Amino acid sequence: MDVSAQLEAQKSKYKSINVEKQVPLQFDLGLLAGFDVNALEENKLKVETDNYLKSYTRDGTQLLINEIFRLPLTSVQDVGVVAELPKIVTAIPREKPLPKPKPPTRWERFAKLKGIKKNKKSRLIYDERRGEWVPRWGYKGTNDDGANEWLNEARHRRNIEEVEIDASQQLNSAQPQLKSKVNAKVLKKTELRRQITMAKTSTASLGKFDKPVKGEPSNTKGAKRKFESNLGDIQKEKEARLSILNKIIDKKGEILNVRKAIAKNNQQN
Amino acid sequence: MRPLTEDETKVFFEKLTKYIGNNVLHLIDRSDETYYFRLHNDKVYYVSDSMLRQAVSIGRDQLASLGVCFGKFTKSKKFKLHITALDYLAQYAKYKLWIKPNGEGSFLYGNHILKAHLGRITEDTPEHQGVIIYSMSDIPLGFGVTARSMVEIRKLKPTDIVTFHQADIGEYLREQDTLF
Numbered sequence: 323m324d325v326s327a328q329l330e331a332q333k334s335k336y337k338s339i340n341v342e343k344q345v346p347l348q349f350d351l352g353l354l355a356g357f358d359v360n361a362l363e364e365n366k367l368k369v370e371t372d373n374y375l376k377s378y379t380r381d382g383t384q385l386l387i388n389e390i391f392r393l394p395l396t397s398v399q400d401v402g403v404v405a406e407l408p409k410i411v412t413a414i415p416r417e418k419p420l421p422k423p424k425p426p427t428r429w430e431r432f433a434k435l436k437g438i439k440k441n442k443k444s445r446l447i448y449d450e451r452r453g454e455w456v457p458r459w460g461y462k463g464t465n466d467d468g469a470n471e472w473l474n475e476a477r478h479r480r481n482i483e484e485v486e487i488d489a490s491q492q493l494n495s496a497q498p499q500l501k502s503k504v505n506a507k508v509l510k511k512t513e514l515r516r517q518i519t520m521a522k523t524s525t526a527s528l529g530k531f532d533k534p535v536k537g538e539p540s541n542t543k544g545a546k547r548k549f550e551s552n553l554g555d556i557q558k559e560k561e562a563r564l565s566i567l568n569k570i571i572d573k574k575g576e577i578l579n580v581r582k583a584i585a586k587n588n589q590q591n
Numbered sequence: 592m593r594p595l596t597e598d599e600t601k602v603f604f605e606k607l608t609k610y611i612g613n614n615v616l617h618l619i620d621r622s623d624e625t626y627y628f629r630l631h632n633d634k635v636y637y638v639s640d641s642m643l644r645q646a647v648s649i650g651r652d653q654l655a656s657l658g659v660c661f662g663k664f665t666k667s668k669k670f671k672l673h674i675t676a677l678d679y680l681a682q683y684a685k686y687k688l689w690i691k692p693n694g695e696g697s698f699l700y701g702n703h704i705l706k707a708h709l710g711r712i713t714e715d716t717p718e719h720q721g722v723i724i725y726s727m728s729d730i731p732l733g734f735g736v737t738a739r740s741m742v743e744i745r746k747l748k749p750t751d752i753v754t755f756h757q758a759d760i761g762e763y764l765r766e767q768d769t770l771f
Contacts, residue, residue, distance in 0.1 A: 549593045549594065549596065550593070550594045551594075552592055552593060552594065552629070552643075552647055553643065553644065553647060554594070556625050556640070559594065559627070560619060560620065560625070562597075562600075563600060563604075563619045563628075564616070564619060564620065566597065566600050566601055566604060567604050567608075567613075567615050567616065567619065569601075570601065570604050570605055570608055571608065571612075571613050574608065
């Protein structure tokens, strides 16, 4: 098949890809730019401005594209032929001026003066006892106050005897002698409450049937409220309610209004 | 929703007996169908057996009200009787009080009852007794607590308070949001 004729016809539609210039163009392909220093033809510019400028632009573009095609070309899937652009050669000036160095803050000046350096603590530290790197804090860390130890020495809790001795000393001395920073008044109150609860529950029935003292808050520690079932036994519920009602009515006193009865009786007679 | 505990029942019945005395029996022991008192969201509801069985299947957050609301327990476990209980209280009232038409308006706005408004009153009403208040045409209007006994009321001036206002049917409009 000879298609050369059609090819010729096609080719003749377009101008030649070779362009003649007096001074060859400078190219910076990283910027996709070409720099043309040739002089423009004055008379053409004046007479047929549009056409001249159009053809001039076309020539420059053609030269640029020629140059691009001289680069190493690769074929990429779904995109086509791709050229790798070289690095930018032209020095482009800054958009904004260089930032001025900020004056050191009050802390920075102080730190510099004292020679304080910032020490960033690492998350993991080597725990000698466990013999491995564990987090400094958090899950399975070394910071847990001995919560998971199998044995802890009693460090914080004060013995009851010490507290009592302190309390009695306070009564005698002007200045309360405290062993630690604990408030003596609060300590005495809490200890007293503890003692009260212990005394209350040290009866045979654990203080359940003692007469409640008026105004004393009942200790409901650990007591879970229990309610009857919603659709329980009808008869039982009715009987319970009736018994409560009867107790109330009996307490209220006379149902019979004696005066009224006498008056009525007198009326009838 | 749950049945009332013993302490709660005691407080509740004491309040009721103040108004209807031993007729509370008729509320508990009914001939037609068993009615229960149930507690839901600190409010006491009087509900029939059949309705209770249906209400049980409604979730706690979804259940707004059931049966008749008699009143509610306050935060300090005192019981406050609401006007919605009026129907039952009026049926079984022990002590009644009738007010004149000129006093109706005042009472329905939440004011106490003065001697000038007093129409009739049951005999031998003691002091601080719960009474049901009716209009002269025997329509129950609300309830209150007597300020003085019958004997002393006779000696009072017309502007003296005879009965303290506890609840009136005007509350259906005033206290819409909190009644049920």
